[in-house]
Amino acid sequence: MAKDTANELRIVGTRPDRPDGLDKVTGRARYGADISAAGLLHGAVVRSPHAHARIVKIDASKALALSGVKAVVTRDDFPTGLTGEAWDLQENTMAGERALYDGHAVAAVAATSAQLARDAAKLIEVEYEILPHVTDVDAAMAPDAPIIREGAADHSVPDGLHPNVVRYIEFGHGDLEDGFAKADIVREHQYKTEAAHQGYIEPHACMGQMGADGKGEMWVCTQGHWYIRKMCTQVLGLDASQLRVTPSEIGGGFGGKTTIFMEPLSLALSRKAGGRPVKIVMSRSEVLRATGPTASASMDVKIGMTKDGKITAGSATFRMQGGAFAGAPVDMALYCAFAAYKVPALQHVGYDVLANRPKAAAYRAPGSPMAAFAVESLLDEMCNELGLDPLDVRVKNAAQSHETSSFGPKFGVIGLNETLAATQAHPNLSAPLGPNQGRGIASGFWFNHGGDTSVSMALGEDGTVTVSIGTPDIGGSRASMAMMAAETLEIPYDNVRVNIVETGALGVNEPTHGSRATFATGKATVEAAQGMIVEMCKRAAAKWGIEPDAVEWRDGAAHPAGPNAGEYPPMTIGEIGAAMSNTGGPIAGHHESVPAGVGESFGTHVVDVEVDPETGRTTILRYLVVQDAGRAIHPAYVEGQYQGGAVQGIGWALNEEYVYDDMGRLQNPVFLDYRVPVASDLPMIDTVIVEVPNPGHPYGVRGVGETGIAPPLPAVANAVAAATGVRMRHLPITPSKLLAAIKASKNG
Amino acid sequence: MSKIHITTKVNGEEVEFLADPRDTLLDCLRDQLELTGTKEGCSTGDCGACSVTVDGTLVCSCLMLGVEAQDKQIETIEGMAQDGELHPLQRKFIEHAALQCGFCTPGILVAAKALLEKNPDPNETEVRYWLAGNLCRCTGYDKIIRAVMDAAAEMRGAA
Amino acid sequence: MVKIVLWSGLRRFTDGTLEFETAAPTLGRAMSDLVAQYPGLGPIFDQGVSVAIDGDIVPPNPAMALPDGAEVHFLQQMRGG
Numbered sequence: 001m002a003k004d005t006a007n008e009l010r011i012v013g014t015r016p017d018r019p020d021g022l023d024k025v026t027g028r029a030r031y032g033a034d035i036s037a038a039g040l041l042h043g044a045v046v047r048s049p050h051a052h053a054r055i056v057k058i059d060a061s062k063a064l065a066l067s068g069v070k071a072v073v074t075r076d077d078f079p080t081g082l083t084g085e086a087w088d089l090q091e092n093t094m095a096g097e098r099a100l101y102d103g104h105a106v107a108a109v110a111a112t113s114a115q116l117a118r119d120a121a122k123l124i125e126v127e128y129e130i131l132p133h134v135t136d137v138d139a140a141m142a143p144d145a146p147i148i149r150e151g152a153a154d155h156s157v158p159d160g161l162h163p164n165v166v167r168y169i170e171f172g173h174g175d176l177e178d179g180f181a182k183a184d185i186v187r188e189h190q191y192k193t194e195a196a197h198q199g200y201i202e203p204h205a206c207m208g209q210m211g212a213d214g215k216g217e218m219w220v221c222t223q224g225h226w227y228i229r230k231m232c233t234q235v236l237g238l239d240a241s242q243l244r245v246t247p248s249e250i251g252g253g254f255g256g257k258t259t260i261f262m263e264p265l266s267l268a269l270s271r272k273a274g275g276r277p278v279k280i281v282m283s284r285s286e287v288l289r290a291t292g293p294t295a296s297a298s299m300d301v302k303i304g305m306t307k308d309g310k311i312t313a314g315s316a317t318f319r320m321q322g323g324a325f326a327g328a329p330v331d332m333a334l335y336c337a338f339a340a341y342k343v344p345a346l347q348h349v350g351y352d353v354l355a356n357r358p359k360a361a362a363y364r365a366p367g368s369p370m371a372a373f374a375v376e377s378l379l380d381e382m383c384n385e386l387g388l389d390p391l392d393v394r395v396k397n398a399a400q401s402h403e404t405s406s407f408g409p410k411f412g413v414i415g416l417n418e419t420l421a422a423t424q425a426h427p428n429l430s431a432p433l434g435p436n437q438g439r440g441i442a443s444g445f446w447f448n449h450g451g452d453t454s455v456s457m458a459l460g461e462d463g464t465v466t467v468s469i470g471t472p473d474i475g476g477s478r479a480s481m482a483m484m485a486a487e488t489l490e491i492p493y494d495n496v497r498v499n500i501v502e503t504g505a506l507g508v509n510e511p512t513h514g515s516r517a518t519f520a521t522g523k524a525t526v527e528a529a530q531g532m533i534v535e536m537c538k539r540a541a542a543k544w545g546i547e548p549d550a551v552e553w554r555d556g557a558a559h560p561a562g563p564n565a566g567e568y569p570p571m572t573i574g575e576i577g578a579a580m581s582n583t584g585g586p587i588a589g590h591h592e593s594v595p596a597g598v599g600e601s602f603g604t605h606v607v608d609v610e611v612d613p614e615t616g617r618t619t620i621l622r623y624l625v626v627q628d629a630g631r632a633i634h635p636a637y638v639e640g641q642y643q644g645g646a647v648q649g650i651g652w653a654l655n656e657e658y659v660y661d662d663m664g665r666l667q668n669p670v671f672l673d674y675r676v677p678v679a680s681d682l683p684m685i686d687t688v689i690v691e692v693p694n695p696g697h698p699y700g701v702r703g704v705g706e707t708g709i710a711p712p713l714p715a716v717a718n719a720v721a722a723a724t725g726v727r728m729r730h731l732p733i734t735p736s737k738l739l740a741a742i743k744a745s746k747n748g
Numbered sequence: 749m750s751k752i753h754i755t756t757k758v759n760g761e762e763v764e765f766l767a768d769p770r771d772t773l774l775d776c777l778r779d780q781l782e783l784t785g786t787k788e789g790c791s792t793g794d795c796g797a798c799s800v801t802v803d804g805t806l807v808c809s810c811l812m813l814g815v816e817a818q819d820k821q822i823e824t825i826e827g828m829a830q831d832g833e834l835h836p837l838q839r840k841f842i843e844h845a846a847l848q849c850g851f852c853t854p855g856i857l858v859a860a861k862a863l864l865e866k867n868p869d870p871n872e873t874e875v876r877y878w879l880a881g882n883l884c885r886c887t888g889y890d891k892i893i894r895a896v897m898d899a900a901a902e903m904r905g906a907a
Numbered sequence: 908m909v910k911i912v913l914w915s916g917l918r919r920f921t922d923g924t925l926e927f928e929t930a931a932p933t934l935g936r937a938m939s940d941l942v943a944q945y946p947g948l949g950p951i952f953d954q955g956v957s958v959a960i961d962g963d964i965v966p967p968n969p970a971m972a973l974p975d976g977a978e979v980h981f982l983q984q985m986r987g988g
Contacts, residue, residue, distance in 0.1 A: 021842035024850030025834065027785015027825035031851060034784035114775075115768055155950040156916070156983065169983050170916030199885045201789040201797055202851045251787070251851025252885050284790040331983055347915075402962075408914060409959035409980040447964070447985075475848040475886060596963050636845035640887055644848065647888030671794035671883065679889040680873075680880040696963075 018479040032205030032221030043280035044117035048099030051664025052133035063120040068112040071272035079237035100324035103289030110269040133356040137321035167352035174345030179313025183304025191374040194657035202251020208266030209277040224511020246502040255362030285669035292361020295328035297370040313345040322360035333367030338406035339445040365706035376442040376714030415628030415692030416602040438722025444710030448703035449514025454507030455524035456590040463574025470509025476637035488529040515703025532589035597696015603627030605711035616739030630694040630702030643685040649712025759827025767814035776814035785825040796882035799855035825854035846895035848886035920947030935969025
């Protein structure tokens with residue numbers, strides 16, 4: 001039984017150095033592009049410059065004539081007959097009959113150098129017949145919108161909607177009409193957010209090798225190498241077990257590296273080039289044009305509230321486009337929309353809409369930030385109108401442990417109240433505000449996730465321990481696993497080495513996504529360690545000639561359990577390891593499961609801004625993140641997640657958006673124009689880790705990575721409203737838009 | 749196009765390589781010299797992941813051609829630790845958990861070292877503006893700034 | 908007995924009823940019983956649903972035993988995570 005009181009823990013909750021720190025500060029750590037191999041070829045991808053076009057002809061003869069060009073692949077090199085999500089992945093990997101967005105891959109070439117591959121790609125001639133396109137989500141639902149795919153709607157979609165509507169969500173409870181009737185004020189508004197990219201600094205990169213026999217190897221930066229294996233083999237019609245995928249270190253993902261983009265192309269090119277390894281590294285503009293940004297959203301929210309701040313009813317209708325394929329996170333957005341509140345009557349309706357944009361991928365709490373922007377903004381507007389304190393209103397309506405959630409089931413143990421209380425008590429709330437300055441507050445939520453987990457652990461002959469896990473380390477999780485293993489085994493942290501192993505070495509693992517690694521891999525690590533402890537106690541029992549249940553594990557050694565067991569000196573883990581060949585063989589623990597007991601994480605943020613009335617520029621003066629971590633295994637990495645999520649949210653609120661021209665071409669595919677926050681934009685980010693332990697994890701862990709990106713969108717908008725008196729309902733709040741709105745409000 | 753033979757000094761050592769005239773210094777460091785610590789994040793000089801110093805000046809190696817490296821003194825992340833001892837900046841980054849994925853870390857360390865060589869006592873604003881050309885998407889910069897200022901303080905104390 | 912709660916968007920396939928008591932021993936049996944009663948639910952269930960048992964979101968394993976007294980919520984499949 002793992003310890004669960006803070007004062008019993010020796011390692012969990014401390015801040016040791018991360019085991020991969022040395023490699024990462026010296027440049028030794030190897031990321032996706034940091035690999036080479038004998039006979040290496042380089043791949044380049046030909047991409048559609050049109051948002052929507054029929055592909056009439058592809059002529060690669062000039063490219064193939066170049067010396068050093070070894071292979072060209074088109075959709076003809078892929079198997080046919082896929083359906084459902086596998087078909088979507090294949091169609092996105094390489095266009096079939098039509099290019100569906102600016103940047104859609106139509107052909108790929110492998111050559112002996114990267115320069116040559118790029119030259120060859122330019123020589124591949126593609127003839128297009130341009131078709132009408134649509135990029136805006138509301139326009140894509142209109143009766144006259146160009147149809148992106150016939151018959152793509154699933155069974156959820158009622159009759160009468162445009163074919164671009166591929167999924168329909170509807171859920172709620174209570175009597176909405178009655179709820180609104182009971183309100184003193186009922187307000188409704190439309191809120192919009194634009195597509196943003198996860199913005200990881202490392203572009204996608206892989207090296208794939210595949211022989212004519214369908215056996216392959218891949219090195220790739222990814223959040224989930226089993227997903228890469230599954231998706232590549234589906235798309236190429238291969239057996240999963242014959243493709244071995246090794247994850248490199250990963251330079252950021254945030255959800256965008258949980259799926260495939262160009263990876264199958266490296267394998268297809270390799271096979272065509274006689275099995276030579278093919279390396280493909282995306283350029284930044286390819287990343288922005290042709291990987292998976294998040295959805296843009298058009299949202300209608302209506303809330304009823306009494307004069308003293310009780311929410312009586314709420315409705316949310318969200319329309320989201322996830323590119324040319326189903327998958328906009330409108331379901332999750334609606335599940336999160338009112339999750340922080342106890343509301344007697346709620347109705348949620350959602351539309352997942354196709355548009356001529358790249359296939360959306362997950363981006364940190366997918367859907368939650370958009371929903372938070374809409375609901376938390378409207379609540380703020382209503383609190384202002386009624387002269388109520390927004391924190392008091394949140395406390396008054398806060399979702400409670402063990403009570404029905406807004407999305408249906410009852411919550412388990414949740415920590416929303418505690419985050420609100422911690423926020424109310426924080427000194428940032430009493431920082432004085434000057435002219436053109438304002439404060440905004442918002443709360444946010446994420447489910448977190450369990451998912452397929454497989455871990456193994458082995459004892460060394462010297463008593464040190466190796467842990468094999470399947471979740472790539474994006475933010476320090478190796479350290480957390482080592483800490484949990486060392487805590488459970490009661491051995492020093494430095495005696496544990498954690499390795500992230502390739503797909504051949506463990507059962508299936510879901511990616512490092514859904515804020516699941518510390519929870520799920522951690523829980524499995526603890527289970528595997530407990531399995532090892534049982535075996536080690538058995539070895540000691542056998543040596544002492546007593547029953548195994550008369551042996552207990554303590555301080556890294558087996559001890560007789562109580563005075564009746566007999567008097568034997570403890571056997572340390574090192575002694576057990578040294579003797580193991582002769583006492584029964586290798587000692588290892590392992591655990592496979594889909595762990596239950598996932599703990600949700602609520603957060604509340606407070607931001608102070610100053611708006612320059614001459615330029616419309618918003619400066620963040622102060623930022624506070626208060627979030628429930630359940631238990632912080634390594635507090636510095638929890639703080640890091642809070643701060644990182646907040647800053648991505650600030651970027652999304654103030655600057656980041658996908659800009660398309662009237663031809664449907666992305667106008668800002670470089671970091672100069674897709675403007676993410678830089679160091680000089682920001683102050684220090686204050687954090688408070690609230691700990692309401694999750695009973696579903698041996699150390700109380702809740703996932704923390706995602707919740708933090710939801711509150712900043714509304715918190716910043718609320719602060720801007722407080723600073724200027726102008727309510728911005730369409731993100732991002734760029735200086736030019738804000739200035740125009742300020743001017744209009746003065747004139748209007 | 750035939751390649752050009754380049755001789756230069758990298759991290760204090762004489763090296764030579766063959767550069768395609770279109771290769772950037774970044775390409776040559778990574779592919780010809782196998783110094784993969786310097787990263788490519790954007791190839792348009794916007795992210796700073798490719799930061800190196802050339803004759804003491806901080807540059808984006810993606811904005812310089814490999815052939816321009818002839819007879820220069822180039823310092824990369826691989827040269828930051830001396831004789832197996834980490835630079836105070838490197839130590840402080842580990843101590844402060846100033847990295848999450850670590851991809852921007854080499855560029856930021858090179859840039860921060862260049863700052864402290866120029867200005868050993870920068871205030872927070874000066875550090876933030878100096879590092880504004882180094883994008884980090886994971887950390888929100890808070891712990892990076894703290895690590896740089898703590899390293900600067902230690903270096904001043906030791907001086 | 909186990910209480911099953913469907914999401915309200917399924918009203919158009921059932922006769923408006925959203926809550927059911929079942930003695931079915933497994934999730935799969937409970938679902939096939941519902942489809943037998945309301946065939947319109949068939950294609951929806953085949954597409955995949957998310958399931959929460961007493962608040963815990965779990966993989967929809969048809970062989971999963973339904974604990975007596977549990978409250979089982981069916982949610983439109985959470986895909987966007």
